[in-house]
Amino acid sequence: MSPVIDELLHARQGPVTAELVQEPGKFGLGRVPSKVAPVATVRSICGFCATGCGLKVHLNAKGEAINLTPDPDYPVNLGMACPKGWEALAPLAATDRATTPMIRASRNAPLEPTDWGTAMSTFVDRMKGVQAKHGAHSIAFLSTGQVPTEEMALLGALFKFGMGGLHADSNTRQCMATAHVAYKQSFGFDAPPYTYRDFEESDVMVLVGANPAIAHPIMWQRVMRNPHDPQIVVVDPRRTETAMAAHQHYAIEPKGDLWLLYGVTHELCAKGWLDQTFIDAHTEGFEELAPFIAHYSPERCAQECGISADRIRELATLIHTGKRVSFWWTMGVNQGHQSTRIAQALINLALLTGNIGRPGTGANSITGQCNAMGSRIFGNTTSLLGGRYFEKPDDRAEVAEILHIPVETIPPTPSMAYDQIIDGIESGEIRGLWVVATNPAHSWINQGRFQRLREKLDFLVVQDMYATTETARIADLILPAAGWGEKDGTFINSERRIGVTCKVARAPGQALSDFAIFKLIAEAWGCGPMFQAWESPEAVFRILARLSTHQPCDFSGIPGYEALQDAGGIQWPRPARSENLPANGARAKLRAPESAGSDHDHERRLFADGKFFTPSGRAKLLFDPPVKPPESPDEAFPFWLNTGRGSSAQWHTGSRTNKSAVLRKLAPTRPYVEVNPADAAKLGVADDETVRVVSRRGHATAQVFLTPTVRPGQVFMPMHFSEVNQLTFPAFDPHSRQPSYKTCAVTLAAVT
Structure with missing residues (x-):
């Protein structure tokens, strides 16, 4: 095992928030009333949706998280929490956590435990082998809006600047x-x-x-x-x-x-x-x-x-x-x-x-996911770090100067979008795929296609908390990752508020934070020196603050995590005071507004001065004629299928919420389809009856739920069940490349 791996594994075994437990007055810690058993409290941000609620996680004398409560002083939720927030700690204790790297000896062999040294050498040898055989851009990654901004930025920079990759996207493509x-x-x-x-x-x-x-x-x-x-x-x-x-x-x-x-x-x-x-x-x-x-x-x-x-x-x-x-x-x-x-x-x-x-x-x-905005601005996939453009030489030069890297390492073209990467797998252009903290074998539109295309990949790596997701089960290599509550970083919520998420528990077994895994890969790949300054999540936060300077999202005035905690999160822009001075040249057109407020202005909106971030300073009125959906109901498939969230106790593919016994009681556990009673009468199906929902792409078995909330000719299914995306139609907006999950044609038939 390499010294770097040894050091990381040793560090992760240390006590959680040890300095906080020993020094109750220090950053991030509040006193808990004496009648409460915990001896310390850490303030953190919830890791589910992009509301960005503040939570108070209570620790025992060993520094172990034992429960949590909503933070009454946080300006987002004001002491409230939804069921997912109350149960945020439960997924960490799941029995199906990935606790050690897993590898297949061959395509049809089972996944077997291995060590981090072997996992790293396998990752590097096989990814570099794919590049040597099929070209530098034949590898890709798909990531998430669920991990901290610092990890997203490190992943995007490592892949594009260090590994020579180009094509990468996140599952914020599915929502934002x-x-x-x-x-x-x-x-x-x-x-x-x-x-x-x-x-x-x-x-x-x-x-x-x-x-x-x-x-x-x-x-x-x-x-x-x-x-x-x-x-x-x-x-x-x-x-x-x-x-x-x-x-x-x-x-x-x-x-x-x-x-x-x-x-x-x-x-x-x-x-x-x-x-x-x-x-x-x-x-x-x-x-x-x-x-x-x-x-x-x-x-x-x-x-x-x-x-x-x-x-x-x-x-x-x-x-x-x-x-x-x-x-x-x-x-x-x-x-x-x-x-x-x-x-x-x-x-x-x-x-x-x-x-x-x-x-x-x-x-x-x-916004949907807890850190979709962090992904959008700093994921370094389709936009260069800080919302810049890969295509612009000045933007590449600026990023290279800030990061002290050769400008030639920054690609001059943006990535393909998610659906185009999937197309690239089918065409053979993409042969190695790295999936980080997301589950496309469940969530991607027209699900069956992704699962079929897996056979066209030479190498599939999944980096996740769980070894049991639909995508992890078909991987060649699994890298076990820490989840929310087991690492530090920041999220950017729907209202542009940057908040700190804190480590309050140790990841199980040999699982590491995504940040640590990316650092390991950088060392094994041979580009570790490029990321020497990226030594910790907070160090990266300060790098990102420099990258934000003069951009609309400028938060160069935030010195670090303690300032964020003290202020109850801070909305961007929050430029350094010197950056509020008038700027000259092209950069002046994009600088943050001068009315950016103070750290303790809890509520700040944009465009109060009527100035926008376009070259003219004016907002653009844009439009096109309406276009009919590419698939509509007909005689064979007479119903519109709509999909969406089913319950406040469910989240996305259920990989975390399904681990909570409380949340499982609050939400249906079987796939169901909402049907108007008039349609059910015509079909001869009754409430709670089992039906087959069939589209031109696949079928799903579901329980009928009769309700007038769906109109005749329409049905609704929650997206949380894997079967739903066997049905959906792969249409994409031409500008955003976002999938159209909301409309496809289906038929219903009773199961006999």
Whole structure:
């Protein structure tokens, strides 16, 4: 075993948060009342969704985490937590944790335990062998929005600058790529403008394809705190829990969103209900938008979206009469075949009515994973570190100078997107794949294709907490990784708040943090000296702060983790004071706004000054004609299938939430399909009966749940069950390359 491996394994065996237990007054530790058994408390950020809730993890005298409670002082959740947050420690104790590296002697041989030295030599020899045979860019990685920003950045930099790879993407492509691209095209940078206080300040809230009552319960609690009795409008084909609580539900036809939003825009323009002063001063493209939108009357749009012309006009009137109107969206918009333009139709509405930059306003994407934004800005996959461009020589030179690496090591082209990497496996262009903290054999659209393509890979590596995920079970090499609570780092939540997640438990067996594994690979690959300064997660945080300088996401004014903990997290931008001075040249166009506030301004929004991050400083109004979904119901497959979150106790593929006995009691454990009673009567199926749900790509067996919340001709299945993605249709938005999980055609048949 190498000295580096020896050192890492020895370090990981040390006491958890030892210095915190010995010094109760030190950073990250609060006193626990004497009646509580724990002797110390560590403040951390939840590692499930992108709400970014603060948790207080309580430790015993040995430094072991024994329970947790929501943090009443954290400005995000204010002492609240959803079921997943309360159970955040449970997945760490699962019996199927990966505790040692596992390897196959041959393709059909079983996975067998091995040591880290053998695992590293195998990883390097086989990946380099693939490159030698098929070219430097024949290897790829797929990663996650679930690990800290520092680990994501190290992975992306190691792969592209050290290993000579090019093609890499994260599973944020499945949830947030649309918002990323929509903001980047419209605002000049991936910049969600809002703060959670806007949930409490709006007098009109329009939620499109969003169900925060289930998917983001703490955000929904912030809505419930709104003292202005806001008018809540939900646009969704299904009568979700959020729609049930809303004042108005617009039950559009599947993927009828763009038609509805264009009809509303037409009415606002026709009535002159626009903030023309804001449009003239702060946007570009209105001269092109106005004649385009003139063709989308409410009458025409009603025929396509399933909402009457009168109701379209009612929604336009509500937006016009609101003083503080906010537009919110999540996966129902992002996961579509024309998703970027739908997101931009919402952005356009905010811009046209001047509902941006003020309290209670904004075009606001709600993020899915805990660190999807960290992945988007610092994953170094399709965007160069800090939201820069691989294609721009000045950006490459700047990154090379900051990192003290040869500029030639930075590729001049971005990666292929996730779906293109999958296509590359089929074509033979990609022959080695490294999957980090994600489970594409379950979660990728048209699941059967991924599993078939596995046979075309020369080498598949899975780095994960568990050896039992669908992807790990088909790997050639498994690298056991620490999970949330077993390592340090930062997450960036939906409102751009950077928060610290802390190590409160030791990973089992020989499992290492992803950070440590990446450092091991760098040493074994021979590029360790390139990452000598990346010695710890906090050291990397400071490197990323330098990389953020002059960018819209500038947080160079945050000195380290203690400042983040002391402030209750800090929203970017937070530039160093010297960076607030006027800058010259091209960099001035992208610098962080001067009104970035102080560390203790808990709620800060963007664009209060009407200045955007585009070269002109103006936001762009973007649009395209609506396009029909590539697959629609027909005689053979007469139902629309919609997918989404099923319960606040479930998370993604269930690899963590299924480990909690409490969460298993709170959510269904069998796949089910929601069916309208009228359709069930025609099919002759009853509640709780087992049916086969069949698409042109596969089939799933599910339990019938009769409910009027789905309309006739539509069915709904939660995405958490592996069977669901055997059905979904592989359509992709042309701009974001995000999959369309929300619409495909299926049929139902009773199981005899």
